[in-house]
Amino acid sequence: MFKEFKELVEFVKKENVKIIDFKVITLPGRWNHLSIPVERLSESLFADGIGFDGSSYGYSSIENSDMCFIPDMSTAFIDPYCKVKTLSMVADIHTIGDRSGRFSGDPRFVSEKAEDYMRKLGIADEFIIGPEFEFYIFDNISFETKNNHQEVTINSKQAPWSRNDKEENYGYKVPFQKGYHIGLPYDVNNDLRSEMSIKLQEMGIPVKYHHHEVGAAGQLEIEVELGEMKKMADATMMAKYVIKNEAIANGKTATFMPKPLFGEAGSGMHVHMLLRKNGQNLFYDKNGYSQLSKDAMYFIGGILKHAKALLAFTNPSTNSYKRLVPGFEAPVSICFATGNRSSVIRVPGYVKDPQKRRFEFRSSDATANPYLAYSALLMAGLDGIVNKIDPVDAGYGPMDINVFKLSEEERNKIEALPTSLDEALNELKKDYEFLTRDGVFDEHFINNWIKYKYEKELLKVFPVPSPVEYEMYYDL
Template identity: 30%
Template sequence: MSKYTKEDIYRIVEEEDVAFIRLQFCDIFGVPKNIAIAASQLESALNNECMFDGVFVEGFSRSEESDMYLHPDLDSFDIYPWRPQSGKVARMFCNVYTSDGKPFLGDSRNVLRNVVAKAKDMGINFKVNPEPEFFLFDYDDDGQPTTKTHEKASYFDVAPADQGENVRRDIILNLEEMDFDISSSHHEIAPAQHEIDFKEADAERSADMVMTFRMAVKTIAKKHGLYATFMPKPVEGISGSGMHINILAEDNGGKNIFVNDADQELSDTAKHFIAGVLSHVKGMTLVTNPIVNSYKRLVPGYDAPVNVTWSSASANRGALIRIPAKRGGNTKIEIRNPDAICNPYLALALILAAGMEGIEKKMTPPPELSDQKGEADTLPLTLGEAIHAYKDDPFVKEVLGEPIYSKFLEAKKAEWKDFRTCVTQWEIGRYLNIF
């Protein structure tokens, strides 16, 4: 059932003195984009008549497909609480359509929507709660972001050691005004590193929430004179930032299908889901961990998964997939390798589709981490290896569709080529005085 009707939107805009509405979407890399309209143009937007030129959106379209239309999702209407409260600014997430009225195949949100629709056809309703991590750094005297911080806090520290406490508080209060259900927040393991978790929601809404979260964190941190970054590994020698993704699955009656009623242990369905994800996780890594820097986080010793493993023991945090301690209706599967910079629509689409394939085919997962003998298979070690794994798994192309698959691959190959031609300071320091 829809949350809002067109009439509701008109009424709220008038009653709340909303002056501008942002019609938001994203490119294939998860970078937010929008068309801003005045409230006087709202009727045109709600009638799906707002057009933009897709040629100028990164990886988005060919020139012959340049005219795109934005179809607002009415239920995503929200007012930005951090913007001026006189002449307020609101936003709606949009699905992208072509000029002939068809869903645009390069629209990330549409990819996730298709996966969710297939899940519903299977009688499965997925709920997701992400755990995004980020750093708060200082600006330099020229107003440029740095990787410097004056604090030395670690896990769960409080003020005055935790100098980001008030920033997190401000972020949470703003997000709660946008109907986020915040479950917890805390200082993370590295200095200046933080985590804010929100409770599970439908997969599409969760992806929208990640997009909103990243914008809110960056905007509010800047008001406090700090620079927020979701970069996976901005500082060497300390833990990087990820975005663990917790997945809960229910049948049409609201029963958790990842747990057995009799003994509260993992169900066969949960194990099939795990098997499906693990069978495709290497091919998906280019999307879940999409930049050169992602692979500086995925190294041993820094609280990030490296091997393709799973564990039903909640304390085993070395596994790529682990099962948190709560059982019964709260039984979830946690995927631990994604970055917080990934395109959340594409990452969720691939993870859920892989798990669904595991359920459909009744796949069997490998032995648990504690039972494995010999060396486990590893995730790609570099962006270059991730590119090869991506190309080697036809499943990824099947889920993403040809336009997104090819554009993503083309861009990442170019990024890897640029990096391989770059001479780093590490190389200068290591080799110049020797050779």
């Protein structure tokens, strides 16, 4: 929004801004924030930054946790969810003292380094991506985990299980797994979705379209237009911020959990991608498979070769792997195809514009830290181009058939994605060198990521018995 401090000050005075707010990305991918009164705004803040505890963000140990963040004024926006007029901006993380400078593990810095590496190779100028945001809107949710009591209760007025509700029941319930593009009056969140889309457009994030998704209990999708990787990582954080806050403003709640409901469709975050050089799409070749160039095929080869390790960043929650199960549209087979939703990489058949010819990675979900997930995908694809990894020669396809309808013998010939976060982290331990090229991800950061995921998430989830285990084992 601003290039110079003078512009920022003029805007603040003109718009009568009262609070300056700074949003900083945590390791797992949430925005934390800190605010100051407008009177404390100074140019030195953009040189010296504001100190904070990096260990609370997941970046460092307690005994070595002092860091600072420096705001990026180009990301500034008026926060529509603060009653007091607030100008907010995203900040970059820096180390202090003898090692002062950009923190190598700052996810925003990782994305910058990945783009710089791509340009150093001379392969492309831009990595262009377009995420699809799938999420659920519920009317109410409550959950509790105690030694003697585990419970989750979800209320969705449009879900088929609400047919017997005695209050505010007008009879229009979305049939189970039949929500895709369903119309009014079933689509009770249509106006809310429109409000979200308009708000995103006001924030400078162009929306391609929005619609109801498959899940009957309020699964929705908003797809945005293509853009440069780092900017789209910022936009992903903004989209989640808007969707969650807009839902609450309308008396509802939004979740990006990949599998919040047993038996219902899971929510992914498919990522469309292409490379550009001098404004031209490097992935288009009218004579190639599905009009894809050799570089596009090599890029696919790199992603599929490293797919198992990639999931540690693109699907980094224990819940991610409750979505990645056979039989639903979420892909579990490491292959590529055109128009095939059962493959990890799908080439959309509907894209006719040569400048937008592309493919999508379908496994990822929105529990990912977007800066890390998008950077990891870029690094895997670049490794494919550098090493000329042909996905056809490597046996990854094309699989222009429904993989789930193959015989078990044929299906077993196709490598499968990890079935748990534990497995994905172990794959990352074995296959991470492609990420460390030119210092994009460093080994310390990768080890810290694995340690964080084990200690803060896996070890928290693993010991807790679930109700279905009582159902299966209580009487043995």
